[in-house]
Amino acid sequence: MNMNKKIVMILKILLAVIVLLTGAVWAFMTYHPVWGGTPDEGSMARIRASKAYNATLGKFENQEPTQLLTTDEKPSITTWITRLMAADEGKNPSEPLPSAAFDKNVLKDGEMVWFGHSTVLFKLGGLNVITDPVFHNASPIPYIGISPFKTEHSYSVESLPELDIVLLSHDHYDHLDYRAIQELDSKTKHFIVPLGVKAHLQRWGVADDKITEMDWDEQTKIGTLAITLVPARHFSGRTLNIKDPTLWGGYIIQSPELKYYYSADSGYGKHYRETIAKHAPFDFVMIENGAYDKKWALIHETPEEALQALKDIGATKVLPIHWGKFDMANHVWTDPINRLMKDVASQPEISVATPKIGQIFHTQGDLPAEQWWQGVR
Numbered sequence: 001m002n003m004n005k006k007i008v009m010i011l012k013i014l015l016a017v018i019v020l021l022t023g024a025v026w027a028f029m030t031y032h033p034v035w036g037g038t039p040d041e042g043s044m045a046r047i048r049a050s051k052a053y054n055a056t057l058g059k060f061e062n063q064e065p066t067q068l069l070t071t072d073e074k075p076s077i078t079t080w081i082t083r084l085m086a087a088d089e090g091k092n093p094s095e096p097l098p099s100a101a102f103d104k105n106v107l108k109d110g111e112m113v114w115f116g117h118s119t120v121l122f123k124l125g126g127l128n129v130i131t132d133p134v135f136h137n138a139s140p141i142p143y144i145g146i147s148p149f150k151t152e153h154s155y156s157v158e159s160l161p162e163l164d165i166v167l168l169s170h171d172h173y174d175h176l177d178y179r180a181i182q183e184l185d186s187k188t189k190h191f192i193v194p195l196g197v198k199a200h201l202q203r204w205g206v207a208d209d210k211i212t213e214m215d216w217d218e219q220t221k222i223g224t225l226a227i228t229l230v231p232a233r234h235f236s237g238r239t240l241n242i243k244d245p246t247l248w249g250g251y252i253i254q255s256p257e258l259k260y261y262y263s264a265d266s267g268y269g270k271h272y273r274e275t276i277a278k279h280a281p282f283d284f285v286m287i288e289n290g291a292y293d294k295k296w297a298l299i300h301e302t303p304e305e306a307l308q309a310l311k312d313i314g315a316t317k318v319l320p321i322h323w324g325k326f327d328m329a330n331h332v333w334t335d336p337i338n339r340l341m342k343d344v345a346s347q348p349e350i351s352v353a354t355p356k357i358g359q360i361f362h363t364q365g366d367l368p369a370e371q372w373w374q375g376v377r
């Protein structure tokens, strides 16, 4: 073969590889179930009837005007990827986080365990309930992207007891984990989701009759528990091009003895005063406190805003969530908890639980107070 023929051959092979790779990426982006499903007619009818749905724009809306980006800077995918690949030293932990071994057989009523970020397991009214169970990467691409910080002990769906209820707050990847949902299905009796999110679970094989889909301010009863979906100030979507196709929200979970509030992801807003406060008093509150930035100031709250929200709803016992697991913003990983602890020091009526990941505590007992994150390199 002469030189020219060799070059032509190499070019042909290169072209074939590029075509195949492009095809594979296109097929993944188009057909992979991780992106979720499309609501069926039954769900669509309920979506269209929701007060939170703008039928003209074909999307859900917050109770008050909420722009996604609060900056004139254009979002840059390269800046985001660079930040993800090479975070500044000290921004994330470089050693495994101190954690506790979790025994799934010992959880008692009124007890709770935090698995980092917004994954919280608790027993209430005799039922095992978990919020936003995420045990893999918070990213659509398996093994690539936003991975959980390392912990001394490892946690997975296998670590969990049989679950009566899985509460899902919205369809973002750091809350709705495609692999975890599939792993959880056989050990879960009920999934409770905001409008539109049912379609994702259906596509992933969860049976219709196990899923309860709710609008804001709707309540469902399971066993002794009454569960209400309440507004949050956020957004949704599992693809870049489709905005707010499904609803988002927090939950109020009430047993005959205790009432909990789970804020889910939320910017600070009037919903705390105008809606959530009406359900007070709460025996325990899980509040979002992390992944904030002035560039997206309306959809995630700062620790100072979280504290204001806690005051708005008269919270007394609190677990800060949405921190300690994923690098999703520009702040150092301990910034949320340090700022909240500093501010809360002047609020004697509010007690903050700071359990290690995996540590069981009683929501009505002495709350864990060790500042375990101090000194983690």
Ligand SMILES: [Zn+2]
Pocket: 170, 172, 175, 234, 235, 265
């Ligand atoms: Zn979110």
